[in-house]
Amino acid sequence: MQPCSPGRSLSEDWCTPWWINLLNFGKALIGCEKPGAIYRHTFSGLLTIAALCLLVLITFPGLVGAQGKRRGLETLNPSFQKSVLRGWRYFQTSFADDGVACVHCHRDHSDIVPWAGSYPKVQIFDGTPYRVKTLGMVIIETLDTHTDLEPSQRGEMAEDLLAYIAWWGDGQPSAPGISVNGMTPEEDLAELREAVSRGRSLFNRREPTSCINCHTAGDQHDNYRKSLKDVFLGFPRSDGTGERTVSLDAYLLNHYRSQGVVMSGGSITDIAAYLADLSRGKLQRPGTRQTGGNLTP
Amino acid sequence: MLVLLISSQGVHADDTLISGTVRAAEGGSLNGLVMIEKGRLYGKKFRYGGLIRNGIFSVKVDGGGSYGLHLFATGYVYFPLGLQVEGGKDNRGQYKLPPNPARAMAPVIKEVGFSSDSKATRITLSVSDPNHDLSHQVLALNVSTGEGFRMSPPGFVLPFTKIYPEGIYTLYSSQSEEFDPLNWYFVAADNKCYNSPVLGSPFSPDGVVLAKTVRSGSDGSPSGPDSEVNTEGLTVSGLTVFTNNCSMCHLAESKKTKVGPGLKGLYNLGKTPARGKPVTDEVIRKQILEGGIDMPPYSHLTEKEVSAVVEYLKTL
Numbered sequence: 255m256q257p258c259s260p261g262r263s264l265s266e267d268w269c270t271p272w273w274i275n276l277l278n279f280g281k282a283l284i285g286c287e288k289p290g291a292i293y294r295h296t297f298s299g300l301l302t303i304a305a306l307c308l309l310v311l312i313t314f315p316g317l318v319g320a321q322g323k324r325r326g327l328e329t330l331n332p333s334f335q336k337s338v339l340r341g342w343r344y345f346q347t348s349f350a351d352d353g354v355a356c357v358h359c360h361r362d363h364s365d366i367v368p369w370a371g372s373y374p375k376v377q378i379f380d381g382t383p384y385r386v387k388t389l390g391m392v393i394i395e396t397l398d399t400h401t402d403l404e405p406s407q408r409g410e411m412a413e414d415l416l417a418y419i420a421w422w423g424d425g426q427p428s429a430p431g432i433s434v435n436g437m438t439p440e441e442d443l444a445e446l447r448e449a450v451s452r453g454r455s456l457f458n459r460r461e462p463t464s465c466i467n468c469h470t471a472g473d474q475h476d477n478y479r480k481s482l483k484d485v486f487l488g489f490p491r492s493d494g495t496g497e498r499t500v501s502l503d504a505y506l507l508n509h510y511r512s513q514g515v516v517m518s519g520g521s522i523t524d525i526a527a528y529l530a531d532l533s534r535g536k537l538q539r540p541g542t543r544q545t546g547g548n549l550t551p
Numbered sequence: 552m553l554v555l556l557i558s559s560q561g562v563h564a565d566d567t568l569i570s571g572t573v574r575a576a577e578g579g580s581l582n583g584l585v586m587i588e589k590g591r592l593y594g595k596k597f598r599y600g601g602l603i604r605n606g607i608f609s610v611k612v613d614g615g616g617s618y619g620l621h622l623f624a625t626g627y628v629y630f631p632l633g634l635q636v637e638g639g640k641d642n643r644g645q646y647k648l649p650p651n652p653a654r655a656m657a658p659v660i661k662e663v664g665f666s667s668d669s670k671a672t673r674i675t676l677s678v679s680d681p682n683h684d685l686s687h688q689v690l691a692l693n694v695s696t697g698e699g700f701r702m703s704p705p706g707f708v709l710p711f712t713k714i715y716p717e718g719i720y721t722l723y724s725s726q727s728e729e730f731d732p733l734n735w736y737f738v739a740a741d742n743k744c745y746n747s748p749v750l751g752s753p754f755s756p757d758g759v760v761l762a763k764t765v766r767s768g769s770d771g772s773p774s775g776p777d778s779e780v781n782t783e784g785l786t787v788s789g790l791t792v793f794t795n796n797c798s799m800c801h802l803a804e805s806k807k808t809k810v811g812p813g814l815k816g817l818y819n820l821g822k823t824p825a826r827g828k829p830v831t832d833e834v835i836r837k838q839i840l841e842g843g844i845d846m847p848p849y850s851h852l853t854e855k856e857v858s859a860v861v862e863y864l865k866t867l
Contacts, residue, residue, distance in 0.1 A: 338847075380713070
């Protein structure tokens, strides 16, 4: 350990590794060093503690109440805001003969808050397949059951409803696969793990059009590849027109298509599950990014 | 209450239980029926069941694992949920059912019949569904044994059929002890999560039953949107508009913030709670139609609806 001498300047102290500063400050506080040492170490020690606190707050904003802090409608970027507002209206409008809208059964918005962060997951309705689904797929299934709309009318509506639900989950941690009461069936979690595993394989496979050629899944970008580690948290995102948003499903589908690859719905879900798993526990911030013209994440 | 309920059913400390509380979305505990599938949700393997009394249920199941939970109350949308249950424990949850917004579209059990011979009792339900979207969930519960059953549909139905036929559903009960129809309860659900009234069965000596509905409210009174307001005119319409459009963000009975500020006594405040503008019809109408400060515009409301909800706000 580098000793701290009376003749050393603050700048020298500042250059000392942070953990030595902290150790010296602690030693001075509990009296392990001779009287007066505490004054020499106070500035650098407190500075180190402050820096560490700042680092923790930046890394885990949930600790200071950022979790649950949804951004106000008026602060959203214009296309995301428009999509959220359209979704809001659809949520409250019936598109069926029986006059029933989403809001009639989902009256309490506190129930909606965890939805966006809990997908992809196994979500089964009576008569629907038992498999991992994205929130977009579940919205389409719901529109199929509860509205009289033609399939061609549901696509854009589903994107807007997704934006609306995602906005309610803004600031909430991503927890794919977890059901609302926490008692998620083990079979469902196993199904999700398999989807994540398939997604990882697809991401990493060695082919000319594979994700791994242009992207990493780690923390770092490198010279050629951009990290997709937290890309999931920003969806749905603006489609660049200033009017609409695009879900991760639709984005991936179009992105692959632009590379000349046709992906099945199942593969898209697997990749979405993998990307969601990479950002597990982090706070969602939908609509914060805009899709570029080349559809590159 | 829960302890009493469990002890009366002879439950031991190391039994595996699925239990919980069931409340109406608008508040208040419910009566109804809980049916439980062994295995994954919608696996169609109903094995257990019990009654929800005063918002509480507790059902004994055979060990831990995956189960499908279905909660039914008359006049409410039914609630399905997959559960991972820990063996030897009481697995409790809290559940909330929204009132059925389209009660006229819910399945109907028109008639319940019992006929016995020396070996078994045949139970029949005549089931119809106004929107012709009946699911496989035509269910029966024997409260004396805690067993739940899915009744057999009329005719042949393919395994992956989504819409089940209307008509006579059948169940044979071959229990050895004396058959007591008073122990049986029935419910039917469609694919939109609408369910029939939960039926108990006071019946006539000839075996034909005009089933009695198990009422939802804990006090035995029917509850739900139909019985909430008895006044007429603009206030009723305004309440409906408020319930369907505003109540998810604004409380009517309090000034506390839900998502937006509570609106109790709005017209006595002098200024609007968020923007501090004078409370006049014009300002309120503008706020509704144009939104602002995290409130979306409700420009899709008709002139009549806006007037109705403004009049309703004056009554708070």
